[in-house]
Amino acid sequence: MQNFIRxxxxxxxFQATRLLKIxxxxxxxxxxxxxxAIEQLALMLNVPRTQIQNVVAFYSFFHFEPRGKYDILISSxxxxxxxxxxxxxxxxxxxxxxxIGEVRADGVVSLANTSCSGMCDQSxxxxxxxYAITKLTKPRIDEIVENVNKQLPLENWSQNxxxxxxNILKPDLLLNQKTTQGEAINTTFARGLMQTLDEVEKxxxxxxxxxxxxxAWKWKFCHEEQADQRYIVCNADEGEPGTFKDRVILNSxxxxxxxxxTVAAAIIGATQGFIYLRGEYLHLHEKLEAILxxxxxxxxxxxxxxQHGFDxxxxxxxxxxxxxxxEESALIESLEGKAGIPRNRPPYPVVSGYLNKPxxxxxxxxxxxAANIAIHGGEWFANFGTAKSKGTKILSISGDCAKPGIYEYxxxxxxxxxxxxxxxxxxxxxxxxxxxxxxISNDEFERKIxxxxxxxxxxxxxxxxxxNILDIVHNFSHFFAHESCGFxxxxxxxxxxxxxxxxxxxxxHGSAGDIVALEELCQIIKNYSxxxxxxxxxxxxxxxxxxxxxxxxxxxxxISYEPGFDLDKSLEIARRMANRDDAHAHLAQVED
Amino acid sequence: MTNKKVKVATVSLAGCFGCxxxxxxxxxxxxxxxxxxxxxxxxxxxxxxxxxxxxxxLIEGGVCNSENVHVLREFRKNCKILVAVGACAxxxxxxxxxxxxxxxxxxxxxxVHGIGVENPQIPNDVELPLLLDKVHPIHEVVKIDYFLxxxxxxxxxxxxxxxxxxxxxxxxxxxxxxxxx
Numbered sequence: 001m002q003n004f005i006r007x008x009x010x011x012x013x014f015q016a017t018r019l020l021k022i023x024x025x026x027x028x029x030x031x032x033x034x035x036x037a038i039e040q041l042a043l044m045l046n047v048p049r050t051q052i053q054n055v056v057a058f059y060s061f062f063h064f065e066p067r068g069k070y071d072i073l074i075s076s077x078x079x080x081x082x083x084x085x086x087x088x089x090x091x092x093x094x095x096x097x098x099x100i101g102e103v104r105a106d107g108v109v110s111l112a113n114t115s116c117s118g119m120c121d122q123s124x125x126x127x128x129x130x131y132a133i134t135k136l137t138k139p140r141i142d143e144i145v146e147n148v149n150k151q152l153p154l155e156n157w158s159q160n161x162x163x164x165x166x167n168i169l170k171p172d173l174l175l176n177q178k179t180t181q182g183e184a185i186n187t188t189f190a191r192g193l194m195q196t197l198d199e200v201e202k203x204x205x206x207x208x209x210x211x212x213x214x215x216a217w218k219w220k221f222c223h224e225e226q227a228d229q230r231y232i233v234c235n236a237d238e239g240e241p242g243t244f245k246d247r248v249i250l251n252s253x254x255x256x257x258x259x260x261x262t263v264a265a266a267i268i269g270a271t272q273g274f275i276y277l278r279g280e281y282l283h284l285h286e287k288l289e290a291i292l293x294x295x296x297x298x299x300x301x302x303x304x305x306x307q308h309g310f311d312x313x314x315x316x317x318x319x320x321x322x323x324x325x326x327e328e329s330a331l332i333e334s335l336e337g338k339a340g341i342p343r344n345r346p347p348y349p350v351v352s353g354y355l356n357k358p359x360x361x362x363x364x365x366x367x368x369x370a371a372n373i374a375i376h377g378g379e380w381f382a383n384f385g386t387a388k389s390k391g392t393k394i395l396s397i398s399g400d401c402a403k404p405g406i407y408e409y410x411x412x413x414x415x416x417x418x419x420x421x422x423x424x425x426x427x428x429x430x431x432x433x434x435x436x437x438x439x440i441s442n443d444e445f446e447r448k449i450x451x452x453x454x455x456x457x458x459x460x461x462x463x464x465x466x467x468n469i470l471d472i473v474h475n476f477s478h479f480f481a482h483e484s485c486g487f488x489x490x491x492x493x494x495x496x497x498x499x500x501x502x503x504x505x506x507x508x509h510g511s512a513g514d515i516v517a518l519e520e521l522c523q524i525i526k527n528y529s530x531x532x533x534x535x536x537x538x539x540x541x542x543x544x545x546x547x548x549x550x551x552x553x554x555x556x557x558x559i560s561y562e563p564g565f566d567l568d569k570s571l572e573i574a575r576r577m578a579n580r581d582d583a584h585a586h587l588a589q590v591e592d
Numbered sequence: 593m594t595n596k597k598v599k600v601a602t603v604s605l606a607g608c609f610g611c612x613x614x615x616x617x618x619x620x621x622x623x624x625x626x627x628x629x630x631x632x633x634x635x636x637x638x639x640x641x642x643x644x645x646x647x648x649x650l651i652e653g654g655v656c657n658s659e660n661v662h663v664l665r666e667f668r669k670n671c672k673i674l675v676a677v678g679a680c681a682x683x684x685x686x687x688x689x690x691x692x693x694x695x696x697x698x699x700x701x702x703x704v705h706g707i708g709v710e711n712p713q714i715p716n717d718v719e720l721p722l723l724l725d726k727v728h729p730i731h732e733v734v735k736i737d738y739f740l741x742x743x744x745x746x747x748x749x750x751x752x753x754x755x756x757x758x759x760x761x762x763x764x765x766x767x768x769x770x771x772x773x
Contacts, residue, residue, distance in 0.1 A: 561668075561735040565728075567661065570725045571658060571722045571723075571725075572725070573695045574695060574722035574723045574724070574725070577695075579716055580716055582718050584718055585658075585722055591668075
């Protein structure tokens with residue numbers, strides 16, 4: 001092991017910023033991060049041992065204890081639950097002979113739940129040793145179980161299991177463009193860098209991750225900041241449940257995205273770029289590396305790009321299972337090899353980002369749009385959309401509809417139009433923008449996708465009338481409690497309390513005061529949390545409580561307060577150990 | 593303040609009596625307090641059960657066993673206002689540190705495998721309350737009206753809280769009373 005770690009550290013130039021990459025390799029080889037590896041890395045990278053432990057503890061894909069040789073994770077997003085995730089994972093566990101969350105005694109296989117893996121249009125999805133598997137059904141699960149029990153190497157498994165579809169069902173402005181390599185770069189230099197920045201400003205392009213900050217301003221501020229180095233970062237940590245458009249863009253439009261990054265780098269004066277690719281998209285890694293290499297070979301990256309006297313290269317950094325790393329300052333921390341804990345802002349990343357240098361972090365779709373704007377000009381783009389939301393938005397449509405997949409619309413499209421196009425009927429409501437977004441009821445389908453109405457990073461999950469609102473809220477509140485980074489108390493403690501309180505009501509232990517307590521808790525989490533995660537974690541409860549108060553009220557069975565846990569059951573261990581079953585050894589759930 | 597004395601009951605559940613000791617730190621103010629307050633069930637009076645018309649119940653400590661549940665329910669039933677006093681009542685506190693260890697391991701360590709244990713056996717007399725598998729804050733078992741933070745809350749906190757209530761004001765603790773660093 002010592003040699004392996006030494007070589008690994010050496011390959012990564014003993015840089016602590018590469019810690020995630022190093023740990024991913026250690027995890028893959030030893031199925032966990034051994035103590036010895038942590039000790040050795042601390043010395044070789046010159047960082048405290050505790051900092052490495054912190055990173056291992058923080059990311060879901062790193063473990064202190066060995067996982068199975070085949071580590072299987074099953075996505076537990078709401079769209080997975082809608083296709084019977086619970087039944088299927090139980091079936092899987094039973095067939096494998098392993099408990100969910102545990103490693104089989106022979107060490108061959110482990111099985112666990114994971115947050116949304118970005119395959120919501122081809123659920124049930126999961127990961128085997130980090131590689132995406134899709135459309136899991138009982139026969140496909142049987143096949144996997146057989147492969148595992150035979151200990152068949154992953155490369156000999158039927159490729160069909162790893163098949164990931166693009167499902168582009170409605171291309172528009174951006175997805176219809178066929179661009180040639182270098183076109184955006186050449187046009188940009190021919191027009192002039194600042195003139196191109198003006199075009200981007202004219203286009204009205206706003207960040208596609210969901211927050212909607214004006215892209216040109218970000219680049220301008222980054223450019224204007226005095227510095228010896230600046231960075232461009234592509235945020236491909238698409239973790240919002242229900243979003244998968246960046247996966248498709250990177251699979252089929254990667255050249256344009258890289259071109260957009262290169263144009264942005266030229267404008268702001270960066271020579272180094274990063275793609276922060278979520279760990280769940282490991283299956284794209286090799287392909288993207290090959291595209292980057294092809295671009296280097298074609299002088300679209302590297303030194304003196306296309307003879308314009310400009311150097312730039314892009315490095316891919318893989319995440320390790322942390323939703324919070326989609327927040328730009330947490331992402332930067334993660335790029336630096338640390339736990340993804342959001343920074344205090346200001347200073348904003350455009351002033352002090354990666355290694356405290358000015359850094360522009362933009363979404364995958366933003367770069368795709370920027371590359372096309374560089375070619376066609378700002379007006380071409382601004383002709384589409386609404387007053388405050390120019391251009392088109394690429395949506396990830398999933399849930400109860402006939403045709404889930406990728407749909408591109410000019411901003412301003414109504415929810416109803418989308419529902420018609422994707423074949424959704426008998427609709428109860430739609431979760432727009434993922435769990436951190438808004439739940440709209442079927443009275444609100446004339447509302448528009450736009451920053452001035454329904455802002456979204458792209459997630460659009462449809463629920464029909466057979467679904468239970470509280471199941472959705474239950475799933476989302478568990479999601480946030482799991483993904484809270486733990487830095488600030490309102491979010492760390494608040495999301496756990498919220499989960500408990502929702503569980504209490506869903507499980508039928510709620511009484512008169514519990515909804516009031518729930519609402520108070522939501523306000524505390526929303527108003528006092530450090531970053532966007534906490535500030536939006538209560539949205540699933542707040543938006544549904546506003547629209548369907550009666551559904552919550554119906555769950556309240558009693559006037560008098562009832563504990564949120566089973567009192568009598570909590571005496572069971574003591575009863576068994578004391579060998580008692582007398583009247584005093586029991587408790588009533590509610591006082592008579 | 594009215595002429596009729598306000599009835600106050602107090603108890604320590606899974607606590608250390610530190611909050612009660614802190615209450616006694618009211619010192620000479622106790623003299624003024626008893627002009628307006630009458631103590632009902634409390635370790636201070638040795639009265640065993642609450643009268644039906646208690647006004648204020650002060651609860652120290654969390655809920656760790658079945659007896660705690662019964663006592664807490666008696667307080668809730670008989671007190672108009674129920675107050676969680678101190679860290680253990682509010683969060684489970686020190687006793688809740690056992691929540692990270694299974695109850696089975698706790699009992700085995702204490703009564704079976706522990707160093708120096710003679711005649712190892714799990715106590716099983718019917719007189720003994722059984723332990724809950726986890727220690728809970730009291731608001732998870734009954735409805736609580738007010739929370740007095742601190743480990744323990746200072747005598748000033750008790751004084752401010754009780755005098756506010758006696759004067760018919762909504763109790764409010766200013767920052768100096770509830771910051772601890």
